[in-house]
Amino acid sequence: MNIQINGSKLEVSPRIKRLVDKKLKPRLDRLLLKFNEEIKTGFLHLEKDKYKNYIAKFDMALPGQEGHLTAHYSHKKLIPTIVGIREQLEKQIKKYKQEQVNYSLG
DSSP: OEEEEEEESSOOOHHHHHHHHHHTHHHHHHHTTTSOTTTOEEEEEEEEOTTSOEEEEEEEEOSSTTOEEEEEEEESSHHHHHHHHHHHHHHHHHHHHHHHHHHHHO
């Protein structure tokens, strides 16, 4: 899976990239195992607000009418922010996959 990270009021350091690769990418890869690599591209936007909270927004398109994933999460620390985004995305992917199964069954 390819996750493109950009930051606002925050430098996207190698540490942040390693955290995303460790906490977010493996779980999403496992859930999207049967999808083509070209499709598996997500965009993660990280920023810090004036209260020093980390805000993460994730966007990803999957095939089909219901295949748009978005998640938004905020926390004082970076790791819980990434984990929160991951949990939201996991729920959405599972729901998407279930809808695809129901659609194919007719």
